[in-house]
Amino acid sequence: MSDRVVLVGCGNMGFAMLKGWIDSGALQPENVHVVEPAEALRERAGALGVRAVAEASALPADLKPRMVLVAVKPQVMAQIIPAYARFAGEATFVSVAAGIPVALFEKHLGDKAAVIRCMPNTPAAIGKGMLVTYRNANVKDEDMAFVTELLKTSGQVASIADEGLMDAVTAVSGSGPAYVFHFIECLTDAGVTAGLERDTAALLAMQTVHGAGALAAHSSDTPSRLREQVTSPNGTTAAALDVLMGENRLKNLVEEAVEAAKQRSIELGKG
Incomplete structure (x- = not known):
């Protein structure tokens, strides 16, 4: 079976994925x-x-790709897709455009088209992304496996069985990096307020978030357990967590933020 691939759109995300395929030797x-x-x-x-x-x-007129990955802006997707209709039935189409449902592809390519919808996030640009997929019933298992291996060059890959959950995925991992970046901003500003030079505070905040995330990813302990391990009774961390966790302040705030992002994703999907 051919492992030829067509990449439509080579902006930041498209190029990052392309580079991952080539550098890893996957293609x-x-x-x-x-x-x-x-x-x-x-x-x-x-x-x-x-x-x-x-x-x-x-x-090439005789080109028969196994995958056509479309990485163009959502607003031009409907104008772009028809030009690739000749590959429908042979290739698996993969979309990394936010808010574009599988149904749009099926409309332009036919209801027998094999389509995978993928939501990556920005850390995919350095191979540390979170990519979540949904496939329609026309995607064969072996083609899903092929696509998944290529996506893995950009980070971790998960799948969902209900396309409607893509709005929740967008709210958690799609928009999530911005939440973390803002936390780094806030922790930096708090360090400056506590007396640190801004450059020092920025380094402390960035590296602490980076290191904590890496530890959570590599540890067999849950984030809750890791939090408990660093929190001595009546210590400095406990004092800070009393502020963040008291009355579920941070938990409630994050849930409210994710729900707002989810609802906006639903609105955008309706056009």
């Missing part, structure tokens, strides 16, 4: 075709050894 450059109208982005992709063209009509 050979000669097996990848990139469609990117912007000359500078096309040249950047071509520098990796892949074949880059400006439009779908420039792809």
